[in-house]
Amino acid sequence: MEKNVEQVDAFLEELIRRERFVEPDPFLGTRLIQALENRLEELTSASHFMIRNLLQPVMVTVGLVFAALIGISLGLIQGRQSEAGVRNEQIQELRNSFYISDFADEGTYFMNKN
Amino acid sequence: MTESELINGILQRDRNALTHLVTLYQRQIVKTAYYFTGDMGEAEDITQDVFYEILRSVGTFRGCSGLSTWIYRITVNKSLNHVRRKKRKDLFLNLEAIIHRNHPTHFHPEPSGMNPGLDQKESRMILNRALNALPRQQRTAFILHKCEDLPQKEIAAVMNVSISAVESLIYRAKIQLRRKLNFYFPEYIK
Numbered sequence: 001m002e003k004n005v006e007q008v009d010a011f012l013e014e015l016i017r018r019e020r021f022v023e024p025d026p027f028l029g030t031r032l033i034q035a036l037e038n039r040l041e042e043l044t045s046a047s048h049f050m051i052r053n054l055l056q057p058v059m060v061t062v063g064l065v066f067a068a069l070i071g072i073s074l075g076l077i078q079g080r081q082s083e084a085g086v087r088n089e090q091i092q093e094l095r096n097s098f099y100i101s102d103f104a105d106e107g108t109y110f111m112n113k114n
Numbered sequence: 115m116t117e118s119e120l121i122n123g124i125l126q127r128d129r130n131a132l133t134h135l136v137t138l139y140q141r142q143i144v145k146t147a148y149y150f151t152g153d154m155g156e157a158e159d160i161t162q163d164v165f166y167e168i169l170r171s172v173g174t175f176r177g178c179s180g181l182s183t184w185i186y187r188i189t190v191n192k193s194l195n196h197v198r199r200k201k202r203k204d205l206f207l208n209l210e211a212i213i214h215r216n217h218p219t220h221f222h223p224e225p226s227g228m229n230p231g232l233d234q235k236e237s238r239m240i241l242n243r244a245l246n247a248l249p250r251q252q253r254t255a256f257i258l259h260k261c262e263d264l265p266q267k268e269i270a271a272v273m274n275v276s277i278s279a280v281e282s283l284i285y286r287a288k289i290q291l292r293r294k295l296n297f298y299f300p301e302y303i304k
Contacts, residue, residue: 007299008292015241016260018234024144028158032136035162039169040127 117181124172136165142182142262143189149261150193150253151200152242160192167192179271186264186272190254197246244294248287251275255283256291 025031115123115134123131143164147157167188175184245253254273258264259280266284270277 004296004299005292008295009288011295011298012241012244012291015237018237019149019241019261022148022154022234022238024141024148024154024158024161028144028161029136029140032140032162032165033133036132036136036165036169037129039166040129040132043127043169 118177121172121175121177121181124169132169135168139182139185143185146186146189146257146262147193147196149245149257150190150197152238152245156196156200157193160189160196163192164189183268183271186258186268187274190258190272194250194254201246240295240298244291247294248290252283252287252290255280256287259284 115131120131120134120138124135140161144154144157144161147160147164148154151157151160164185168185175181179187245257248256251273255269258269258272259266264272266277266280269280273280275283
């Protein structure tokens with residue numbers, strides 16, 4: 001049995017020893033450097049791709065949304081101002097119809113009348 | 115070029131640093147991957163993947179261990195994943211062969227003892243099959259120790275286990291391999 005173990009161990013050592021002589025392709029290094037340089041270019045172009053195809057549309061969309069929001073808020077301000085203008089005209093008409101020269105406080109006006 | 119200069123160079127995508135990295139580590143990576151796969155073509159593919167991974171994640175390298183240890187770790191992980199995927203693929207191919215009543219794709223060399231006429235392909239197949247039958251941890255420890263001649267301290271760092279655990283893994287791997295390789299010495303099989 002002991003002899004068997006020794007033989008098996010020697011067999012294993014021999015298998016490993018044989019594998020030590022196996023060498024990779026001598027041009028592996030050149031191929032690897034080329035592949036890595038290609039990958040670097042891909043990474044660089046990927047960042048350009050990101051800017052061109054992702055950031056640019058995002059910026060345009062944000063700009064459009066911003067412009068739309070400014071437009072809506074300007075429209076709302078304008079609407080309020082025109083409403084206020086209509087109200088002023090109505091008040092002016094009322095004042096004219098009641099011959100009120102100046103607009104006085106309602107409470108004081110009626111108190112003064114009494 | 116020092117290790118930190120090399121790492122900075124890779125981080126800055128410096129081509130000279132990349133060339134230096136490949137020159138320094140290609141042999142280490144390809145040989146380790148070869149012991150796991152038993153096929154030089156596959157080992158070269160794994161080597162390329164390992165370099166891509168280094169390029170991608172060198173920023174996460176904290177320098178707690180040496181660069182070589184970190185690269186060994188990546189190589190071992192990539193190789194083990196590759197072997198696992200290949201095993202799964204082979205299993206499906208064999209199942210397919212059985213279903214279609216063909217012969218399985220594996221070749222089983224005859225038990226022949228210390229046959230001096232055992233050619234390189236056969237001996238590689240025997241070693242590869244015996245190593246692949248080991249559990250992942252035992253296989254890694256054994257390959258790094260016996261094939262790569264790494265000291266146990268470095269194996270422990272690569273595998274992230276204690277030195278005594280490495281000793282135990284190597285010992286158990288040897289016992290298992292003896293059992294597997296007994297098949298080739300039929301006169302002793304009881």
